[in-house]
Amino acid sequence: MLDNYGIRTDLALEATERFTEENVEVRGVEIHEDYNEEKDIRTTVVKITTENGARTMGRPQGSYITIEAPGLSVHDEDYHREISLEIARHLQNVINLERELSILVVGLGNSAITADSLGPHVVENLHITRHMIREYGLQSLGKEKMHRISGIIPGVMAQTGMETSEIIQGIVAETKPDIVIAIDALAARSTRRLNRTIQITDTGINPGSGVGNHRVGLTEENLQVKVIGIGVPTVVDAATIVHDSMAHLLEALEEAEQKEFLEEMISPHLHTMFVTPKDVDETVKYLSFTISEGLNMAFEEIGG
Template identity: 60%
Template sequence: MIEKYSIRTDLALEQKERFEADNVEIPGVVLEENYDEEREIRVTTVRITTENGARTMGKPVGNYITLEAPKLAVPDEYYHREVSEEMECFLRQLLPAEKKDCSVLVAGLGNRQVTPDALGPYVADNLNITRHIVKEYGKYAMGKDRVDPLSAIVPGVMGQTGMETVEIIRGVVKETKPDVVIAVDALAARNSKRLNRTIQLSDTGINPGSGVGNHRNAITKETVGVPVIAIGVPTVVDAATIVSDAMESLIRAMETSDTLRGVGVVLQGYNAAEKYELVKELIAPHLNGMFVTPKDVDETVKRISYTISEALNHLFGS
């Protein structure tokens, strides 16, 4: 049972937390944390430095930067601007250092018709596209000293196009020759408190659809030919996760009850893997594979997509 245990999350931070909860140290994985108390922004960097660490974490070698901002789901324009500025700083660190003028292709992944999955297309909608202007008139046509040519594509999903997303992006990369691809996609989280309040940046590429178990071919430097930076926001959580969290609360309540204390003690003896597998068995087949999203997800996704696009627009000189 334990070997089959696989937490449903796209966040490297949550994968690391799972091992920390079991008091397991992972060789080749380094975690750094910084908390800005004034702005309530927590930045956690997970660096996977070895192949052994990558296998244990189930993620490629590279850097994973997670910004946790509780007010991100709130319509506070000033706060969103601060998050956008913070994002810009970290994105700058992930860009190829050797490129002075960087041509960028932004890929807005996801399905525009499904709101929790529409983050990528919404980000692309808000970008200030400059590649065609710079190509036609030169960078000084924008009235600025430095403008990186920015282009964007919304490749849709395989059910709409009949093509793998990576096939479309690889074709566009071959024709337009960008220096870097930035892929934006919606993710799945383990902790419901992180929904629409967390942004993950990584320099390892992305697997479209992996958050909901719909694994498509990876979009990475190896598959498209140029470095791929991924930006993701968790918008859904697995139903089994919610039931598992409810079970934890129930166990704590049982421990204080005279009549149910014995049952609580038995359940408390299960480790995280056993509890999660138990929950999956209990809810199958009716709720197994169900994903849940907040009721205000349409408004929130549009707001966060604007925050991300502003960071990209400012970073690339638009």
């Protein structure tokens, strides 16, 4: 029913929940879940393995790792360090970090808009090494092996007049990284996942898709280099709020009555509105530290 009203989500996990609720098994989609009770961290891996699965899910084939951690919305340094370790561990599974790599980290989003500033803040907190290695060599850093990390905050089209993909394509052509990691703010279907969920995927990322701004994707197909996408949902479609608020009432209605009610309540203008928690400025700030520390931990593994 929700799909008929264009309610958006960038989380593959939420896309699978619709089929689970309807007891429908999707061929070509594998789901594995793990829950760490002590740390209160739930990790779900959704693997889309066939074209049929991709069409049904509305997402490209690949792996989508979702880390759900209620404590992410609380400023607890010890807990956030646990999440950073989880991010590092999953990145090491997705990327072969055993050999030295040139890695470009792209901080997507608009740093002037708090709910969209996650990507830029992550890049600001990274340990950038490419220029040091090129200028002074590994010995100056006391390392025998080290990844060459570079970062870019490309801004948004309204600021630059250019597609983000055009900017990144130019940088990739010039600097020739082995892999691109793109960080972005996402949209969620569920309000309980706002600022409490991290998605890691090996399928790349589409800047602005969560709020309906369909830009050209940062994908391996477009950039000719492997792209990892990392995101946190910071906004939810306003139409979702209306639907969730009416959920119990809807249960008492027949399907035809539900359709009529939703058409009346969820007017088209709601789909241009997105809601974010009032403390999003503080939350995004320490979430960006958590993700950047996860990246730093993952990249430092080969140092010796």
